[in-house]
Amino acid sequence: MKKVRLLGICCNWSPFACYNAAGMAQMKMPDNFRLIRVMCIGRINQALILRAFEYGADGVILLECNDEDCRYGPGPEIGHENVNRVRKLLHLLGIDQERLVEKSFAAHEREELVSALWDFVGKIEALGPVTEQEASAKYASLGIADDVTDTTRIAEFPPRRK
């Protein structure tokens, strides 16, 4: 099986506390997984999630606080909204909507966080990497010509290196 590439976007408060506690307890966490930390999941815009797919991520997980726990108030609600919209866009792009996952935690739930990460990894591994077919099949069903999908295909955006 080809190794999938995963990105986590993590709120600095409850989920990061879980992640940190899990790390300090030396719990085993997936290797093919990178984490971006932000102050609040409300900080993330839809573009960043899409960018991750653009740059070749096979799955993105948003780790956030429970709705009522947000330190700043509306963070998780914005998170839900972003996820819903990006899922629609993913659908249009022909990428499986399941590849974007949203999970919320309380500060003491380190076991839950680690198992959520493993579940996420398992799920995306089952789906496999985002393939050309996955994207193009969708475009084909929408009646868009192959050459159009080729030029808009995600993998062909050059990685924006410095």
Next chain:
Amino acid sequence: MKKASSSSTPKKAILVVGSGYGALKVAQDLAQSGLPLVWVAKSPHFLELPGGRENFTEWPADLNFQFRPLYLRLTRHPLVTALTHAHIESIRKDKDGWRTVVVQNPSYVDYDLCTGCSRCMEVCPLQDSPHPPLTRTPPYCPSRALELDKRQPPPCRQACPLGVNAQAYLALTAASRFAEALEVVRRDNPLPGICGRVCHHPCEDVCRRGEVDEAVAICSVKRFLADWELQNQAPRLPAVEKPPRPEKIAVIGSGPAGLTAAHYLNREGFEVTIFEAHHEAGGMLRMGINAFRLPRAILNAEIQAIIESGVTIHTDKPVQKIDDLFKEGFQAAVLCTGAHQDLRLNIPGEEAGGVVGAVEMLRQVQEGKHPGIKGKVLVVGGGNSAIDAARAAVRLGAGAVTLCYRRERGEMPARPAEVREAEEEGILIEFRVAPEKVISEKGRVKELELIRMKMGKPDESGRRRPEPIAGSQFVEPADMIIVAIGQQPHWEQAGVKGKFAADSSGRVAVNSAFATGQPGVFAAGDVVTGPATVVGSMAQGRQAAQQVAAYLSGKKLSPPKFEKSEKDQDYLPIPEDIPKLARTEMAKRAAHVRKYDFAEVETGFTETQAVEEAKRCLQCASCCECLACEAVCADIGAIDHHRKARRITFESPTVIVANEDEIPDKELLEQEGVYRIGDFRRSTDIVNVLIAGSASAGMAMAQCADLRTQGIVADVKPQPDYDENRIGVFVCTCNGTMAPAGALERIRAAGKQMPGVIQSDLIFSACHPRGAEQIAKTVRKERLGRVILVSCVCCPLEFQCISCNDQRNRARIHLFDEWGLDRSRFETINLRDHLGARDLSEDQVVEKAVGFLREAYIRSRFLSPLRSGTTKIGNRILILGGSEVGLSCARLLDLQGFNVRLIHKCTLANGTPLPKDIAVRPTKNITGSNIIQTPAAAIEKIRGNLGNFETTLYEDGKRRRWKSDVVCLADLNLLSLAMPVGMFGLKKFYRYNFAFFQTPQIGIYRVMPRTLKRVSPQQAGAALAAHVATTAAEAFLKDHELSPRVDPERCRGCGRCVEICPFDAVKLVPNDRGFYTAEVLRYNCVGCGGCVGRCPVTAMDIPYFSNRLLEEIAACTMAQED
């Protein structure tokens, strides 16, 4: 936790007693309002709840996380003197308040230095025992620091005249760490092989294992250790560490006392020479102890070890005159000539041939002369010498040997094991008989007349005095009589002459400093005490050595005594279900064989036996003081087993008691100026406790306003313009535990290879002051514009989040606050906690670490300055509502010197009726204060921000605008006048900050109706005053460092940011061209970044988590995996 200042005048500070959340809240309110406090708690940290958490009704599972930032801030707050493990020794009232003496127990692991690297736990021999002495602070305490459980010195160690640390060498032996165990023995005893054989082991007599089954065979384990070493190499003493000293010291006699004295003087750096009258060194060890008990190979080897460590031994060199030694250039002499002269029986016929003293006889054996033993031998006496002589006689061909002893078996001074061995070898023992007359024939002994004894009344020694039974005389034939009833010193006969006195038994008189009458001449061992034990003589030799060193250094040592412990903790309890296990005995050669030769009788423990026997030790004192941890902590310096308790005196205008059990006198609670934070055991609600804490802080503040130091706006130091393209990488090794040394070096090298990296260093510990110093100096020297710190620190920011811990916080304090480095130039990665399982191979570790390093490298390229700036806060306080709450608040704030304005009766200008549940209780004016009072007013609106509020109101029908820095809504909920409705839902944020009196609009305070159900109105007013003071006393509000910036060129004024901000921190302002641009209000922003995420044109951006940075991380972390 913090070092108290050591000035002679007592420090002035408010005293807070006890741990728990209430105390935490008090400390927060006091410290943040600029008041110094001394915080005393018996527990090892401040989160131990006096009643335990079971007593609380609601206990959110994540609550402890929410207290972490507060805890970290307070324990490192410059105004807080945090004393854990401390108790109040005395507290009394004087003119300045309460004079308190606090005693802090020794903190063997320094909380301020411990990095939590856990090297000490790795080397602790007791780590796998049921009671490991080293433990981490509990998980809810946000520090990795360790605690050390230490009790009184164990009984075995206290019983040993030399104070040899038996517990430690047993612990190390049980862990099969024999070399270290032997090292522990040698700290106090340079002759382990000898003592392992001939010591009378008083340690075993007091062993607590005896309460379970039998004492641990401590002595045999020690013997095993010495034997184990001898199998591999010749015994070696630790190298002398002290610098050489010019003085020469002579030691006269090479017995146990002389050898020990010489050894310890040598360790002090002196040049030591031993003068021995006999042909071989060893004194009584050689002359008085048989080779089958102490093989000469062992004796010679251990003496050789002392010679090799630097002591010179001259044998066949009797000292005639001590004065000659001084003439030869010796500055001091230690007389250790022992007690070699046998006592006489003082009975008729004793002069007959065939009557010899035991020591005399044993010396002849040692010198290779056959003392003419044949036929029937009678030995008189019951001590070790008697047994030794009897057993030697058996081996020399005596026909029969009988020991005559005047008391009972149980009273024999000889070791029972040896008595048993002697009997196995066929020696008969006659008890309760005493010699009366030697009957001789032709000048040679023929018979000994003995008399039977009976046991009378106990004498002063506690033993029953034997009394002769009249007429019970009988005659025992004898070819030889060995007299072994004791010895006395005979230094005069040995020819030593000096100007010192001796008593009737020939013992040299010394004072408590082991000095004889002649200056510079000291004496130790049997020559002082009369015949005694090997270990006792050694102890004398060691103490005398210390005194000689003190004498030559011109210092005065107090008379030696065993250091009594300051910690009055008991030993670890003996578990009730501990399985009984018999003591291991050494194997012996069979009696019918061994009695024909002088080869050693006991064969010693095997390795398995020694380990198993050592495991029987109960480890009474928890920490065994093997000092293995001190060695691995040498760089960090956190562990010191010899720390002493501290006594700190200070003056407190007021006392706040969080835990009543921690004050010495309950009557204190009734006195004026003493506040208590509710009774924890009766309060079932955590919020109650916190509000009660604030209330007592508010009342205490009013009495100590003169102690207040105002917050100073930290000077923004101009940062040197370091080159952005010069990058430094610092990898914290966490005292060598981050990863294997090879992996660390590879990580460092990988850092060095990254483009632009000009410096890549390993740091022994980033949270240690010296580690930070190393980083800071390198950054300055190399002018590093970007720094990547690989450690456990997750972010370089100033604030603490719920994941932070003390070590991470400390590293940032050292680097950014103390060394003044620019935190926005730092990228930190927490490698320590995210390397994953410890069983990774070196390659895996390096791969993972380099992955992290690469991400950090990417981020470091996009760091931008953090927001810095302050909002000034004055001291004008407007209080709306003159109820009991408002009055209490106004009075307390007025006492602290704030400029208070109070409106007694408030109504709403628009005529809206007030809610029913908030009754307005206007009360009388406060007299005798500086409060500006207004009887009534109708409020129209409140606008502005912290430091600049404007309240519009109608007073007597006239419209007025009053400016203030802080607004308190004492009991009217006028909130709707003060802020947009959209801010009302922000309860959680404030709940997590435990700021129950704050409103979402920073700078407006209120009392909620439900608060009044918890506490009395006066208390609520006090708590409100405390909250106001924490803000207003600081005089400025720092901008949130993550507060976003707006790019006016990109902002199109759509207002989405304004709409989304829950803190009313963004507003649209018109620019000169009439367009609207968003502006972030620094005093309201909390740095969440919601507006940045919302902005459709990326006109807003937040430092440290910038759009560009997030995108680049997403892009590059994905790209690198191809």
